[in-house]
Amino acid sequence: MMLSRDGVSGLVCLAISVILLTQTFGLPPAAIVPIGPAFYPRVVLSILMLLSVILIALDVRAMRTAAASAAAPAAGPPPNYRLVLATFIEFGLYILLLPPLGFRIATFLFVLSLQVTLEWPRSTKHWVLAVLVAAATSLICFLIFQDYLSVLLPRGTWSNM
Amino acid sequence: MGTVLHLQYLVPLLVGTIAGVIGGALPGVTITMTVIVVLPFTFGLDPLQGLAAMIGVYVGGSAGGSITASLIGIPGTPSAVATTFDGFPMTKKGEAGRSVWVGVWSAFIGGALGGLCLIELTGPFASLALAFGPWEFFSLFVFALSMVAGLVGRSVTKGLLSGAIGLTVTIVGPDPILGVQRFTMGIHPLEGGFDFLPVLIGIFAFAQLMPDVEQLNAYDPTKAAAATKLSLKVSHLSVFWDILCRPFILLWCTFIGIVIGVLPAIGGSAANIMAYDQARNSPSGRRNSAPVSPKASWRRNPPIAPMSLGH
Numbered sequence: 280m281m282l283s284r285d286g287v288s289g290l291v292c293l294a295i296s297v298i299l300l301t302q303t304f305g306l307p308p309a310a311i312v313p314i315g316p317a318f319y320p321r322v323v324l325s326i327l328m329l330l331s332v333i334l335i336a337l338d339v340r341a342m343r344t345a346a347a348s349a350a351a352p353a354a355g356p357p358p359n360y361r362l363v364l365a366t367f368i369e370f371g372l373y374i375l376l377l378p379p380l381g382f383r384i385a386t387f388l389f390v391l392s393l394q395v396t397l398e399w400p401r402s403t404k405h406w407v408l409a410v411l412v413a414a415a416t417s418l419i420c421f422l423i424f425q426d427y428l429s430v431l432l433p434r435g436t437w438s439n440m
Numbered sequence: 441m442g443t444v445l446h447l448q449y450l451v452p453l454l455v456g457t458i459a460g461v462i463g464g465a466l467p468g469v470t471i472t473m474t475v476i477v478v479l480p481f482t483f484g485l486d487p488l489q490g491l492a493a494m495i496g497v498y499v500g501g502s503a504g505g506s507i508t509a510s511l512i513g514i515p516g517t518p519s520a521v522a523t524t525f526d527g528f529p530m531t532k533k534g535e536a537g538r539s540v541w542v543g544v545w546s547a548f549i550g551g552a553l554g555g556l557c558l559i560e561l562t563g564p565f566a567s568l569a570l571a572f573g574p575w576e577f578f579s580l581f582v583f584a585l586s587m588v589a590g591l592v593g594r595s596v597t598k599g600l601l602s603g604a605i606g607l608t609v610t611i612v613g614p615d616p617i618l619g620v621q622r623f624t625m626g627i628h629p630l631e632g633g634f635d636f637l638p639v640l641i642g643i644f645a646f647a648q649l650m651p652d653v654e655q656l657n658a659y660d661p662t663k664a665a666a667a668t669k670l671s672l673k674v675s676h677l678s679v680f681w682d683i684l685c686r687p688f689i690l691l692w693c694t695f696i697g698i699v700i701g702v703l704p705a706i707g708g709s710a711a712n713i714m715a716y717d718q719a720r721n722s723p724s725g726r727r728n729s730a731p732v733s734p735k736a737s738w739r740r741n742p743p744i745a746p747m748s749l750g751h
Binding site for chain 1: 473477597598600601604605607608611615617618620622623649650653654655656
């Protein structure tokens with residue numbers, strides 16, 4: 280039986296809580312006081328695990344009820360989960376590439392890839408526009424934060440930019 | 441009062457307020473950062489002028505955060521989080537002007553009342569704040585967490601799960617008592633834990649962006665442009681009346697903001713959520729939360745969240 284979004288969210292939260300809960304057993308116990316650094320995380324993660332299980336159970340029950348009553352599926356276009364996943368992957372790559380490439384190059388590549396992913400440019404003019412927007416975003420953010428606000432932005436270890 | 445009402449102090453106050461509104465409106469640029477940016481410009485002013493500018497920045501920033509919270513659903517400052525709950529849905533319904541101006545006027549009235557209280561009650565409140573100990577802070581944190589129960593909406597499980605996820609995020613990083621690193625997995629940037637502001641912006645920005653990305657296939661630019669023509673024009677008298685005709689909510693939320701604001705290390709981020717919860721659960725708040733009928737006029741039901749900015 281396919282789970283709905285609630286069930287999938289519950290599964291993800293359950294997995295996270297189980298993984299982190301097993302990691303709490305690797306934390307050192309406190310020498311002087313009875314409550315160590317693992318106590319509070321175990322309480323919170325146990326609550327997270329319990330609520331995840333409840334959410335999954337409620338979702339399974341709701342899906343069974345919906346299947347039994349043969350409820351009509353909601354009208355509307357199907358959600359584009361691939362695009363959401365691609366966006367998340369691009370965010371992750373941006374974070375990973377920020378230290379080696381530096382802010383300016385990484386931001387340029389990120390904004391460009393996001394524009395291309397969300398709407399593939401249909402002509403040379405659109406490509407030029409996408410590149411200009413990416414370059415302008417990167418440069419303007421750099422100038423405002425580095426030069427005007429004196430916030431140091433990361434320089435790339437590979438590019439030194 | 442006689443000292444302040446001179447052009448030499450009103451001009452820095454105005455400039456500081458404008459800078460504060462701009463800084464507060466930009467997600468990620470906090471009021472503190474805006475104060476730091478404006479500070480070098482005050483070195484050439486006399487102390488009262490500099491102080492007027494800084495106060496203008498602070499007050500302007502508090503109101504500025506509600507602008508982006510209302511218009512794009514991303515709070516400019518942590519104290520504008522509650523404004524996104526009602527303010528942004530109002531913008532989506534075409535009431536952008538009313539949403540923004542209720543927030544701004546509420547901030548003005550709340551700030552004025554807060555200023556009066558500051559003048560008269562600083563001493564007693566300061567004594568009360570200094571008397572707060574670990575037990576009182578713990579009680580306050582439990583009370584703040586219990587606000588989650590008031591904000592869960594239709595699904596209690598999902599609401600509580602959201603709260604648990606929030607608590608899980610705070611676990612990453614050093615243990616506050618012994619300094620033991622928890623769940624950093626050897627990743628150096630995680631050794632300081634997660635900062636509140638990036639998490640806040642990430643949660644709200646992603647929550648707004650990802651549903652739009654999901655439905656990108658169904659996006660019709662012509663329909664979207666026609667449906668969401670943004671106009672900030674509004675009758676200020678009607679906005680003012682909307683606020684003043686609910687004096688209990690306004691005064692109670694302002695009182696909550698004053699009391700919570702006095703306490704060290706709590707601040708507007710907790711105060712606005714508490715005030716929103718109180719306003720929503722008040723008799724007029726419950727009446728206004730659900731439409732009476734499809735023809736119910738929302739213009740008679742002012743938003744709760746922008747008014748909680750009165751803290």
